[in-house]
Amino acid sequence: MSETLIGKAAVLQARAEHAAVKALLAWRPEALTDAKFDRGELTLTIAAEEIRAAAATVQAAGYNFFEDVTAVDWFPSTPRFQLSYHILSHHLKERIRLRVMVGGEAPAVESITSLWPAANFYEREVFDLFGIRFEGHPNLRRIMMPDDWQGHPLRKDYPVEGYR
Amino acid sequence: MNSGTPILEVPVATGAHDQHMVLNMGPQHPSMHGVLRLVVEIDGEIVVRLYPEIGYLHTGIEKTCEAKFYQQVVPLTDRIDYLSPMANNLCYCLAVERLLGLEIPARAEWLRVLLSELTRLNSHLIWLGTHAMDIGALTVFLYTFREREEILRIFEGLAGQRMMTSYFRVGGLSMEPPLDFFDRVWGFIRVFPEKIDEYANLLTGNPIFRNRLQGVGILSASEAVALGVTGPNLRGSGVDFDLRRDMPYSGYEQFKFKVPVAVEGDCWARYLIRLQEMRESVGIIQQALEGMPDGAIKADAPKIVLPDREKMKTQMEALIHHFKIVTEGFAVPAGEVYQGIESPRGQMGYYVVSDGTAKPYRVHFRNPSFATLQALETMCKGRMLADVVAVVGSIDIVLGEIDR
Numbered sequence: 001m002s003e004t005l006i007g008k009a010a011v012l013q014a015r016a017e018h019a020a021v022k023a024l025l026a027w028r029p030e031a032l033t034d035a036k037f038d039r040g041e042l043t044l045t046i047a048a049e050e051i052r053a054a055a056a057t058v059q060a061a062g063y064n065f066f067e068d069v070t071a072v073d074w075f076p077s078t079p080r081f082q083l084s085y086h087i088l089s090h091h092l093k094e095r096i097r098l099r100v101m102v103g104g105e106a107p108a109v110e111s112i113t114s115l116w117p118a119a120n121f122y123e124r125e126v127f128d129l130f131g132i133r134f135e136g137h138p139n140l141r142r143i144m145m146p147d148d149w150q151g152h153p154l155r156k157d158y159p160v161e162g163y164r
Numbered sequence: 165m166n167s168g169t170p171i172l173e174v175p176v177a178t179g180a181h182d183q184h185m186v187l188n189m190g191p192q193h194p195s196m197h198g199v200l201r202l203v204v205e206i207d208g209e210i211v212v213r214l215y216p217e218i219g220y221l222h223t224g225i226e227k228t229c230e231a232k233f234y235q236q237v238v239p240l241t242d243r244i245d246y247l248s249p250m251a252n253n254l255c256y257c258l259a260v261e262r263l264l265g266l267e268i269p270a271r272a273e274w275l276r277v278l279l280s281e282l283t284r285l286n287s288h289l290i291w292l293g294t295h296a297m298d299i300g301a302l303t304v305f306l307y308t309f310r311e312r313e314e315i316l317r318i319f320e321g322l323a324g325q326r327m328m329t330s331y332f333r334v335g336g337l338s339m340e341p342p343l344d345f346f347d348r349v350w351g352f353i354r355v356f357p358e359k360i361d362e363y364a365n366l367l368t369g370n371p372i373f374r375n376r377l378q379g380v381g382i383l384s385a386s387e388a389v390a391l392g393v394t395g396p397n398l399r400g401s402g403v404d405f406d407l408r409r410d411m412p413y414s415g416y417e418q419f420k421f422k423v424p425v426a427v428e429g430d431c432w433a434r435y436l437i438r439l440q441e442m443r444e445s446v447g448i449i450q451q452a453l454e455g456m457p458d459g460a461i462k463a464d465a466p467k468i469v470l471p472d473r474e475k476m477k478t479q480m481e482a483l484i485h486h487f488k489i490v491t492e493g494f495a496v497p498a499g500e501v502y503q504g505i506e507s508p509r510g511q512m513g514y515y516v517v518s519d520g521t522a523k524p525y526r527v528h529f530r531n532p533s534f535a536t537l538q539a540l541e542t543m544c545k546g547r548m549l550a551d552v553v554a555v556v557g558s559i560d561i562v563l564g565e566i567d568r
Contacts, residue, residue: 039262039501065389067504068530072517084515086502086530090389090403093410097502118392121538129226144222144567153227160231 004038011035011042019089020044020096023061024054034099043097051100052110052136055085059115063087063096066116069123071130075156080104081132085112108133111140129154184212187549191220195298195553198563202540202552209548214541221567229527233493234260235334237527242328244529245565247290250276250283251507253332256527258413259503259514260334263496266465270457272336273415278349278452279322279331280414280505281445285356286315287508287560288438288445295435295557296367299376304366311352311359318348335469336462350453353446360442367435377431381543381555384429391542392535395510396437397559401429407506414505418455419448431558438560468494493522509533509560531565 005011015021015037024032024044031054034045046054065088072082085098102109111134113119123134124143131152134140142149151158187204190196199220205213225244229237241256242249254276261268293308316326321342323329331338367373383393388401398405406423408416424440426433462469470489471482498520504513510532517526536559543555 038499039265041500041502043500066392067511068502068513068515068528070515070526070528070530072500072526084500084502086513086515088504090405090410095411095502095504097500116392117390118535118538121534142219144219146219153224158227160227 006036006038008032008035011037015042018042019061019092020058020063023057027053027057041095041097043099045099045101048100048102048109051083051085051098052112052115054098055087055112055115058087058096058098062091063089065090066112066118067095069112069119069126071126071132071154073130073154073156075104078103081107081130083109083126083132102132106133107131108135110135111137113137128152131155183207189552191217195556196563197294197556197561200537200556200561200563200566202556204544204549204552206549209550211544211547211549211552214544214552216537216540218537218563218566221563223568225568226527226529229524231523233522234496234524235489235493237524238332238334239328239330241529242330243564244568245507245509245531245533245562246327247562247564248283248287248508249327249329250279250332251287251505251512252529253330254280254414255503255505255507255512255514256516257332257334258505259501259516260496261463262501262503263499263516263518264334264465264468265497266335266463266468268336268414268463269460270415271459272461272463274452274456275337275341275461276332276414277416277419278449278456281448281452282315282318282349284445284508285442286312288442289315291438291508291557291560292363295560296373298553298557299373301367301370301373304363307359307363307366311356314352318345318352321345321348333462333469335465336460340461346453346456349449353449353453356446357443360439360446364439368439374432376551376554377435377558379430379432380547380551381431381558382429383539383543385427387542388429388539391539393510393539394532394535395506395508396434396441397510397536397539399423399425400434400437402427407504407511411504413503419451421448431554434558434560495520495522496524504530507532509562509565510536529565529568531568533559533561533563534566536561537566 005014031047031050033047036043067088068086079101081102083100088095123137126132127140128142128144184205184207190201191199201217203215225240241252244252289308289312293305296304319329320326323331383401385402388398404425409423421444424437426437466485471486475482476486496518498518500517502513502515504511513530515528516524519525544552
């Protein structure tokens with residue numbers, strides 16, 4: 001299939017003209033901590049505290065449609081949580097993934113609902129099922145589970161059958 | 165855009181707003197298409213705020229997937245969106261195949277396209293019937309279910325199951341279609357365009373239906389993009405984007421079809437677009453039938469795809485592979501893949517993360533209805549309460565895929 005590029009240097013060299021890469025480098029090169037091109041998908045790892053600004057940068061670079069945000073729990077390795085933002089460009093007909101790593105102690109990142117209101121439900125879902133807080137979210141409440149539920153079911157230390 | 169505090173926690177309004185009333189629609193309401201609960205704040209008959217409460221059908225499918233082998237997830241995907249099971253199957257199989265780097269034979273790809281489009285017809289028929297019924301046109305429901313029945317019979321002959329078909333497999337399809345399959349699909353699509361005319365005759369010129377939909381539930385293009393609306397709802401707002409054409413998968417680039425777009429952004433536009441989409445789907449099915457390639461329907465990957473029954477009974481090696489796949493599954497190389505497809509309701513995306521074992525480390529479903537529901541308040545605000553029913557019908561949501 002397509003080639004695989006692992007590491008920031010390799011991606012920057014081979015994909016220097018890519019719209020999102022170019023915009024992020026012009027904005028703040030040090031916020032882009034890692035990059036990967038695998039199975040035809042470009043993954044850009046962003047420093048956790050910069051995600052809102054980075055999302056605003058790719059939005060301005062033509063990635064106009066927010067598709068999805070979800071988390072992966074890499075327990076027990078650290079940093080524990082990976083957040084994957086999938087952002088699509090209607091114009092370029094291309095999708096990128098912004099990846100953020102967050103630690104397991106009181107995990108929190110900045111909300112991107114001010115850029116894309118569509119992120120509202122998705123961030124609530126991540127909060128509900130993983131317990132990651134989104135600062136600046138207008139209504140960060142549980143969405144799937146009942147309001148008085150204890151624990152976050154999609155975490156890896158939560159048993160599949162639940163607690164009995 | 166559910167900004168501000170949830171309505172339920174707001175104390176009884178005072179001052180200028182003390183005439184407002186908070187009304188619960190659902191979760192057991194015939195027009196809510198499942199168990200959706202809408203908390204609506206109304207001023208007389210006018211909707212001031214609207215807040216969807218979801219989660220009544222949440223079964224934790226994503227968590228269940230993590231405990232299953234890759235091939236065991238396929239039947240679970242049927243149950244996410246039970247009105248378009250094949251679209252879910254397709255999206256999951258494509259994602260895992262990309263993780264594996266598996267090449268699929270052309271015949272399997274074409275059959276998948278054919279079945280996806282039949283599924284689209286199936287789903288749109290239910291939408292049309294129930295939507296018209298919500299508005300008060302009860303007749304159309306009986307007509308659309310007559311045609312849907314034929315599709316379900318075709319599915320039953322194909323997979324042995326009417327709704328939860330689970331016919332797709334990682335690496336192809338479960339078995340060769342039965343002998344009369346192609347004749348039945350031909351028979352169906354020969355008469356189906358006339359049936360669409362029949363529905364249009366009943367509804368398009370009907371002044372009651374038209375007045376209930378025209379100018380109701382308006383969503384502008386920029387609002388639709390900001391709120392994550394996809395599929396026919398997005399195209400009804402004037403954004404010309406369809407994954408089948410713009411980011412093709414499963415061989416869609418070999419098919420010719422038009423993507424209907426309207427600029428009005430109201431319920432009427434969405435109705436016309438779905439009607440037109442049905443006609444285009446018939447065209448795609450016809451092309452698939454005419455050009456259906458011969459050959460295998462499974463990839464040549466004995467360690468991933470189950471062997472034929474015949475081989476399993478006669479060849480030692482096939483028996484071993486069969487035993488290994490069923491008891492241990494197959495390992496998938498580590499990595500992550502996001503596969504998007506155009507489901508009947510919009511962009512569906514499956515995000516599969518593998519850690520190199522036989523069970524998916526994480527599966528996430530991005531389902532179109534979930535995002536579309538966020539746009540409901542924007543569409544209903546300032547309209548009459550009765551219009552909420554029309555709007556909920558026109559955006560074609562399925563609660564199974566919202567709550568998962």
